[in-house]
Amino acid sequence: MRRTLLAILFFVALVAIWAALVHTQIWSPVLLPSPRAVSEYLVNASRDGTLFSASGVTLRRLIVGYFIGLAIGLPLGLFTASLKFAEDTIGVLALGLQTLPSVCWVPLALLWFGQTEGAMLFVVIMGTIWSVVIATDTGVRTISPIYARAARTMGSGSFHRWTRVILPASLPHLISGMKQGWAFAWRSLMAAEIYVTILTGFGLGHLLHYGRELNAMDQVIGIMLVIVLIGLLADKILFSPWERFLHRRWGTGRT
């Protein structure tokens, strides 16, 4: 309760400082709109539906791309952790590509897929896969071999061992990898949406882009707030339950 109050106080203070800065009129309202202007934009955009449809489009791309990336990255990571050959090939590739900023995939995606939904998905998937591969790989490698040995003596076969011992044992790494993958997916999608206009749907990135084109700073800041909010919510909804489970069972990490 006390913690919640303090947090609320913090954010109220932040908005108050913002309002005070606007009030000093050091910057033109075109560059620094008031909190009221931003909230008015958000209310209007919610009323006429643009905000929701744009969020919907963006989230659909993000979730579809992310889960495809996860579905590819997880097995690849298991593969690189268990096979020397895969480690020397896919492992090196993953390490290299993970350092590539995901926005760098956009030109390639555009040329390959054109102005389509496919280009968007491709960028998100490429942003997700490699960090998931690396996290899975590290997770599996850092498991104490004693778990697998104990399981073997109890009669656990290789498939059983993978699904019931190695995967759950590497859960702490998997979760942090999935979290990192999510962050990368989110970043790459925003980059792609700002960069590319796609006729199959306007996402939050597009709204941000048009805000800039129209010099509508209230829109720019409003959309940025929405993006932050979605990121926060995703973290709470997707990852918090897992992290709570890890904390309870392993007795590590934060609540």
Add this chain to the structure above:
Amino acid sequence: MSLQEELRGPPPAKLVVDQVSKWFRQKRQTVHALDDVSLEVAEGEFIVMVGPSGCGKSTLLDIIAGLEKPDKGRVLADNQPVLRPGRHRLVMFQESALFPWLNVFGNVMFGLKLKPGLRNRERREVAKFFLHLVGLEKFQESNVHELSGGMKQRVALARALAPNPRVLLMDEPFAALDAMTREQLYGDIQQIWQKRRKTIIFVTHNVREAACLADRVVIMTPTPGRIREIFEVNLPRPRDFNSIEIARHASKLTAALKGYLTPEPVVSVE
């Protein structure tokens, strides 16, 4: 199948280690871990292997478990060659090796779930029975990290006993525990062994522990790992870890070990 039938289980197994040799090839050198080791273990016997680190006692245990393959020789369990790990020979490790992603009950259930021919309700009953046996029935919902070192080893013991193996292999299971907890567990393990006849092979570097638990103590020496001598301990059970007789046996074992470990080994001390 009733709980009683399930608990009665198969009789303890007879083990034969037949001229086993093992080398570990490392980058710089090859370590001769075991050299022509032979040992016969009777059904339901409690064998303790003692020796300094590097004498190959843990390697021998791994080979009996089927976790490692011998380079020469073979291990027979009831006249069947041991080729792979199997649930009739369960291992208890030095670190508890409990699975942190499962709670206490889940850990005890892990091996039971791999045992065919049981219904889930029966598995749960068996798990509860063994948690009760090690005195932890109140902790079945606890997480592994919430337990003390001694409690963890008790859960590990319950997990190893629950599928009713015929052989229990224990690799320095109490080495990481404090003295008080350890002494309590000596009592527990003797009681459990008497109640639920198992063939036990127990590895330690603690001679007193060996004297307290063993029917026969196998003395091993390193480079290469060999069996040097086998002592019988003919004392009534349950034995008190702090009794004079145990101390006397222990000092005999120590003397023998020291004899083998001097740079120019004397032949025998006894």
